[in-house]
């Protein structure tokens with residue numbers, strides 16, 4: 208069985224994850240945005256894990272750390288994907304690889320794919336585009352070939368480029384948390400969707416400090432009431448957009 212595990216607040220990580228899982232064949236989805244889906248999983252020797260994570264501050268999102276540590280393999284193949292908003296994926300792939308290899312998986316392929324930035328949405332807008340999807344399809348075909356036969360990857364290591372090597376706890380989140388405005392209809396979709404329960408159903412226009420800025424609430428709001436309105440947001444977005452203006456492309460890595 209192929210296990211398609213992903214955390215996707217604004218849909219781009221899911222887009223890449225599904226593209227790969229559909230090429231690999233029959234699979235079971237584990238959509239980790241919902242807390243109840245972040246359950247421990249034990250894979251058998253012939254099972255395959257596809258783990259796709261958005262990059263937050265150069266790492267996987269903090270709510271996924273515990274659940275990733277609860278994935279167990281038995282010499283099972285794992286394919287890892289980091290989806291990032293055109294700045295960099297830093298240590299995210301290395302973090303996933305090191306964790307999974309310590310838990311009984313053989314990481315046989317890895318990819319860093321670019322997508323529209325989920326906070327500063329003018330950055331990498333419209334991605335994944337056709338070029339990205341072609342790169343993801345080529346990656347998926349090579350992964351399908353690899354998993355057909357263990358001898359194509361068993362005992363062969365996968366090498367990743369070194370990241371900055373920071374401590375995951377060094378990322379303290381962003382100061383930008385979406386809020387609702389007067390158009391809020393109290394439908395509470397944002398409350399039900401928030402992966403960290405940072406929206407109070409009594410006052411859904413407000414957001415608690417522990418918000419991870421993932422943007423899931425913006426994505427599901429049917430009346431577009433939720434948005435980034437914090438002071439300094441537009442200035443920060445302009446500075447970030449000019450720093451990350453150069454188009455980055457997909458990077459892929461295979462065992463052997």
Ligand SMILES: Cc1cc2nc3c(=O)[nH]c(=O)nc-3n(C[C@H](O)[C@H](O)[C@H](O)COP(=O)(O)O)c2cc1C
Pocket residue numbers: 214215216217218219220221261262263264265266290291292293294295296321322323324325326380381419420421422
């Ligand atoms: C809190 C937070 C931190 C982020 N940090 C980075 C980063 O370090 N590098 C980067 O290029 N993109 C970063 N991004 C952008 C996301 O990685 C990117 O938009 C991703 O496609 C979001 O996936 P989703 O559409 O599945 O939610 C960050 C986004 C958020 C919400």
